[in-house]
Amino acid sequence: MSANLPTNSAIYASFVADSDSNALLLCASPDGCSWGPNIDIADQTTLAIPDLAVFNSQFWVSFVASNGNNPQVLLCSSPDGVNWSNNMVVGGQSFRSPRLTVFNGRLWLAYADTSSDLWVGSSPDGVNWTPFYPVNQSTWGFDFTSFNGQLYIVFITSSSSQDLLVCSSPDGINWSGNTPINQSSLTAPAVAVLNGQMVVAFVANSSSNELLTCISSDGVNWSGNHWVDQTTAYAPTLTAFNNLLWVGFRADSDSGVLLQCSSADGINWSSNGSIGQTGQGGPTFLGVDIQTGTLTPKYIVTSVIYAPPGSAAGTASSVSYSQGSQAGTTVSTGNSFQQGYSVTAGVDTGAFSAEASFGCSSETSSSSSVSINKSTTFTIDLSGPNNDGIDHQNDGFYLWLNPLLNIYADSFGDVQWLMSVAGATMQIVWVQAGWLLQPGTMPQDVQQTLDAAGLTPTDYAAILSTNPFMPGGTIDPNRYLLLNQTFTYEAGSPTESFTLSNSETQTQTQETSVTYSVDATVKGGEEVTAAIGANFEWTNSSSTETESETDQTATFTINPPSSGYDGPVMLYVYWDNVYQSFAFSLEPLSS
Structure with a gap:
């Protein structure tokens, strides 16, 4: 809408x-x-x-x-x-x-x-x-x-x-x-x-x-x-x-x-x-x-991509998101506006390039949100670590570092924000979870990019909070839908490739969201500044009825662990309802 x-x-x-x-x-x-x-x-x-x-x-x-x-x-x-x-x-x-x-x-x-x-x-x-x-x-x-x-x-x-x-x-x-x-x-x-x-x-x-x-x-x-x-x-x-x-x-x-x-x-x-x-x-x-203004948040988490199992024997497992996937999320401004305001959202379509790795659309089920998805021509490939098992420090985030909200506010308590870009093109950066947990391990060019965008350790913690597999996280069973098939992860097993599909999950409606606070700069007239609350936050959400939604797929290649591996041999794959990606676990998630 x-x-x-x-x-x-x-x-x-x-x-x-x-x-x-x-x-x-x-x-x-x-x-x-x-x-x-x-x-x-x-x-x-x-x-x-x-x-x-x-x-x-x-x-x-x-x-x-x-x-x-x-x-x-x-x-x-x-x-x-x-x-x-x-x-x-x-x-x-x-x-x-x-x-x-x-x-x-x-x-x-x-x-x-x-x-x-x-x-x-x-x-x-x-x-x-x-x-x-x-x-x-x-x-x-x-x-x-x-x-x-x-x-x-x-x-x-x-x-x-x-x-x-x-x-x-x-x-x-x-x-x-x-x-x-x-x-x-x-x-x-x-x-x-x-x-x-x-x-x-x-x-x-x-x-x-x-x-x-x-x-x-x-x-x-x-x-x-x-x-x-x-x-x-x-x-x-x-x-x-x-x-x-x-x-x-x-x-x-x-x-x-x-x-x-x-x-x-x-x-x-x-x-x-x-x-x-x-x-x-x-x-x-x-x-x-109508009074106009702008709101410039530091960043948006557009995707959470989960690392598959690794292998100390050589080649790790891998997952690939290409034309059949969106690997994005639905974005709203949560409780960022003062109570009593009617908030709707849209997209400044002229600000987004068709050739960009990610795009933005107002075609969502809610008039107060927009969707940010990877383009069909952009492929995301992620391999597991060079050691056996799953290490979620190898999970990663795509961050959009220059979002811009054009704000329009009237005197009747209506606010509309249009998602746009602060600059000529979207600045998208890949950040690995381990780098945020231990900033000293972050590549210098990535560190400089985040510093230039004004991100701080407080922001690192907020980004990590969108992935509950991080230390201290709590799994929301409504967010992660178990695929109907498990996979073998044991030494000596053959390399196998599968097409993962979110249509193979439970067929019930699941609603969930992830909210995190972000510093933002506000400019505008009295109606605009009065409408915006003291704290700005993003809410990434999804409401998926898997029987009626468009199928999303990813290619998954599973390689066996080394001969010395003695951990769990059943691999569980879950569909992340919020960020439209597949998560991997060697233990069933508690429900």
Whole structure:
């Protein structure tokens, strides 16, 4: 799966086509002034103004079905604002515009049912929803936001006074009583937050049709109203974008033109400008401010390769990974980002060469991870030691020394990182386990390479921790799957060659992971630095169902030990679920 959080800031407008089609449309602007053409949202139609949100690196639009006999609240999603899912039913029926917001790492939806009663529910993924809970308020027009650690609903009372009220909740279940804003409105209000202030836009409850705002720093005490110096008879929209408030509305005429104004404080407003569209009613705006940055970890362990048995008689056993193997891993950033952020991952495909020994792909089972695998043209050959038995100090690691994460963070708690390369090419180095255990035995050129990358003995220990055959390690039985065949390792036996396959392991799903901490350098704006935790860590993982996964193979040649060998004669071979390689043991691993 790939992540598609927008990597450029933009303001988006959704609206209903000003025609009998009632088509649900979307357009965007990089600056709020220059707008692109509209896009049809998945051939959807609606009779009420839609709403937009960004959540889990997806766009979400909520609206009411145009079927007057079944006005169901519906939801669609899109990875890019262009390609949209089919609609799904969420909540109940409504004749009014449902509203979306993001709060505490969840997507929230509020709607007024056909009896005008308000209901609120939430979802961790936009698909699976909690029950909808009553707000114990009645309205025919409202808006929804989060502010100062609370959910807020600003709404028009269902009485003839059309007073504007506000209520709040810490959890979407338990709601306060209503607080008057001391204003009344002709239409549904709009609400947005900028610089610690909650701003409400509404239409004066009079024949003037004046577009007004009022402001609060606590959701309780409100300013008097401020005229935007515009008029409209339709519900406005309000969003924060590029350190400004943007109000959208339909012109107070028969033209149906959709307009916008901006303000730094909610009081002093620019003149209006067209967004180049006409609509039934007003638009809904969504400002998406993207901050960029980089995160540069010291290294990634891309592979753990296990040495086969050696031989004091001459030629040791060997294993070869070529076209039929990947010998890589699935990588995520574990708990490196602060709690409450939605983290997705992708790959900067232009940074990786097809001729490189290792490559990177976003085709994994999770949108928060990427895969790093050896290329099909790269062959790994490893022989055992020049002594009998298995010596795991001859195991080795492929280290990638210049990974780069391009970070994109928005103000809704979404973070996307794209795996890239710090430099022209990937720097891949082979490091033997024994060298890390005894750095004095490390070849000088390898030592210089690791020193140049800033690796220290602390990093050596972290790398070694990814191989539990090292001293002090603990074998995870979910990580190592026993092949269904054992092999003979005894003096005088013939040299034999086999094709090892992970399809010959147990056929049950196994899930496991390996996590290790790595020093990393962070650069970026406030949203980027706020999202990243104090400690950066990689998690290498795998979830393999061997009956359905693509087979991976390696060629294994087993040579006998010397005539003086008196150790175990049965060789067990295991599939390492995390690093997609074969491990060898002369004793069965405990389970």
